[in-house]
Amino acid sequence: MKYAFSNKLKIGSYVLMAVGAICLVIGFLGAPSTVEEAKEMVAAAHGDGHGGGHGEEASHDTEHEADYMKKSGHTAEADSHGADEAHGGGHDAAHDEHVFHQLQNRPWSALYVAAFFFFMISLGVLAFYAIQRAAQAGWSPLLFRVMEGITSYIVPGGIIVFVILLLSTLHFNHLFTWMDASVVEHDKLLQGKKGYLNPTFFLIRAAIFLGGWIAYRQYSRKLSLAQDKADDNSNFKKNFRISAAFLVFYLISESMMSWDWIMSLDPHWFSTLFGWYVFASMFVSGITTIALITIYLKSKGYLPEVNNSHIHDLAKFMFGISIFWTYLWFSQFMLIWYANIPEEVTYFVTRIEDYKLPFFGMLAMNFIFPLLVLMNSDYKRVNWFVVMAGIVILFGHYMDIFNMVMPATVGENWYLGIPEIGGILFFAGLFIYWVFNALTKEELTPKRNPFIEESRHFHY
Numbered sequence: 001m002k003y004a005f006s007n008k009l010k011i012g013s014y015v016l017m018a019v020g021a022i023c024l025v026i027g028f029l030g031a032p033s034t035v036e037e038a039k040e041m042v043a044a045a046h047g048d049g050h051g052g053g054h055g056e057e058a059s060h061d062t063e064h065e066a067d068y069m070k071k072s073g074h075t076a077e078a079d080s081h082g083a084d085e086a087h088g089g090g091h092d093a094a095h096d097e098h099v100f101h102q103l104q105n106r107p108w109s110a111l112y113v114a115a116f117f118f119f120m121i122s123l124g125v126l127a128f129y130a131i132q133r134a135a136q137a138g139w140s141p142l143l144f145r146v147m148e149g150i151t152s153y154i155v156p157g158g159i160i161v162f163v164i165l166l167l168s169t170l171h172f173n174h175l176f177t178w179m180d181a182s183v184v185e186h187d188k189l190l191q192g193k194k195g196y197l198n199p200t201f202f203l204i205r206a207a208i209f210l211g212g213w214i215a216y217r218q219y220s221r222k223l224s225l226a227q228d229k230a231d232d233n234s235n236f237k238k239n240f241r242i243s244a245a246f247l248v249f250y251l252i253s254e255s256m257m258s259w260d261w262i263m264s265l266d267p268h269w270f271s272t273l274f275g276w277y278v279f280a281s282m283f284v285s286g287i288t289t290i291a292l293i294t295i296y297l298k299s300k301g302y303l304p305e306v307n308n309s310h311i312h313d314l315a316k317f318m319f320g321i322s323i324f325w326t327y328l329w330f331s332q333f334m335l336i337w338y339a340n341i342p343e344e345v346t347y348f349v350t351r352i353e354d355y356k357l358p359f360f361g362m363l364a365m366n367f368i369f370p371l372l373v374l375m376n377s378d379y380k381r382v383n384w385f386v387v388m389a390g391i392v393i394l395f396g397h398y399m400d401i402f403n404m405v406m407p408a409t410v411g412e413n414w415y416l417g418i419p420e421i422g423g424i425l426f427f428a429g430l431f432i433y434w435v436f437n438a439l440t441k442e443e444l445t446p447k448r449n450p451f452i453e454e455s456r457h458f459h460y
Contacts, residue, residue: 003302003439009432016429023422027107030418038100042413101174102411107419108173109409112164114423116261117285117401118431119157120278121394124286125150126217127250127279128317133220133243138454139313142306144224145444146294150286151217152438153431158210165206165261169199175409178267190267197264205260209253216246228447236450254279262401265408269347273332278404280328284321285397288390290314293435295383302444305456308381315380318393322370329363351403354412358399365396398424 032038129147132140168175177183178197184190190197220239227235255275263274271277291314297303336344351359373389374380406414446452 001302001304001445002443003297003436005436005440006300009436013429013433013436016425016432018429020422020424020426020429023418024107024111024426027110027417027419027422031104031107032100035096035100038103039096041103042099045413099411099413102409102413105174105409106413106415108164108175109405110419110423112161112175112409113398113401113405113420114427115157115160115164116405117398118153118427119161120282120401121285121289121431122151122153122157123213123254124279124282124284125290126154126213126286127247127254127283128286128290129220130216130243130246130250133239134247136240136451138451139310139458141446141449141452141455142303142310142458143290143294143314144446144449145439145442146290146297146303148221148224149435149439150289150293151221153434154214154217156430156434157427158214161261162206162210166203169203176264176267178264193267197267202260205256209257212246212249212253216242216249220246224446225442227449228443230448233450254282262404265405266347268343271332271336271347273328277325277328277332280321280325281397281400284318284325285394287314287317287321288393291318291386292390292394295387297439297444299383305445307459309459310455311383311386312377312380315374315386315389318386318389319370319374319380322366322374322393326367329367350407350411355403355407355414358403358406358416362396362399362403365392366400369393369396 032041125147129144129151131137132144132147167173169179171179174180178190178193179199184194220242223235223239223242227233227239258275258278259270262278263270291311294303294306294314295311298306333348336348339345369392370389373385373392379385402420449455
């Protein structure tokens with residue numbers, strides 16, 4: 001049966017994009033244009049909700065650091081900035097400019113978090129799809145068209161993320177501090193990383209990653225559709241081989257992507273687990289989205305051959321990868337906390353001190369909630385239960401990306417406000433429109449996949 005894009009869903013996606021775009025524009029217009037405006041915004045936010053106390057903390061830190069500079073003997077002869085910093089004036093000016101850049105970053109960060117989150121969903125689905133192809137899984141062919149529909153978003157989503165990265169290299173924002181030559185000039189650690197962290201090589205890598213992911217998706221989709229019209233299994237075998245090869249490229253490129261696009265926002269910090277950690281987040285988000293869209297299509301009379309055993313398997317993956325994500329989160333956190341090395345623990349100290357609610361809330365949504373809700377085998381077959389768990393998991397992993405990006409780019413000047421909500425709405429609308437439009441292009445059930453009958457009779 002061929003899916004027909006309902007007018008309600010189409011109009012809903014348009015509304016989400018329109019409202020989201022308006023909120024994003026408001027966020028950009030509301031960003032300060034001068035240091036004085038930034039100081040006024042911080043002063044106005046002083047004492048309000050989460051922002052209360054940040055002004056006092058910043059002032060206290062400024063005085064403490066200025067006093068430290070005096071005691072540590074940083075004079076004009078030793079450091080060209082020493083005299084000003086010793087008297088506090090230069091340091092205050094530098095701090096004000098830093099806060100100004102953080103407030104300017106906020107709408108950019110909201111845009112980037114949402115853009116990357118929805119892009120990583122499609123990228124996670126692409127990995128899951130390639131695994132099913134390479135493993136020649138018998139249970140999942142009925143879901144292949146759903147996966148191919150979701151992975152279609154890699155094209156617009158990847159282009160948008162690349163444009164944001166390009167604008168960052170052109171200094172339209174201050175998301176990546178290592179792109180600022182004046183910062184690198186006074187930072188020996190960043191100078192040592194210039195061979196890898198430089199704008200040209202950064203964009204070349206991004207283009208290679210996106211080119212490889214998009215090329216595999218398009219070619220695999222082409223082979224999948226060709227298999228339906230063929231009289232042999234040659235296209236299926238080609239898809240198997242290309243999928244196995246792609247997984248090697250994916251594991252390497254995904255890790256490097258996570259270092260470039262996320263970890264380099266904190267260029268003084270690194271974790272050897274970070275690539276796996278980001279992979280787990282995108283993988284479970286992608287599988288969750290497959291489950292939600294499959295349940296929606298089935299409720300509308302499409303995918304009649306998909307049964308509760310298929311949903312049960314998707315829910316098992318949602319549960320299992322949530323536990324895997326927690327294992328990686330705890331492994332990264334525990335080792336850094338136990339070693340207590342200053343340049344490592346600062347990553348978590350800033351998040352625990354300034355981002356308590358999103359930090360611990362994300363942990364509850366991504367671990368405690370799936371553990372309690374999806375542990376029971378019977379609940380994995382109840383559609384509304386899987387949908388409820390899926391929505392919480394998706395929001396939890398949005399907060400995971402939020403926690404990765406915002407502390408490095410916005411610092412303590414964060415809120416869940418108009419630009420953040422706008423980013424979610426705009427990209428949710430774009431994602432829904434693009435995916436469901438792609439689903440209308442072909443029949444939702446593959447016809448000549450060698451394992452289609454096994455998938456149809458998948459019951460346990």
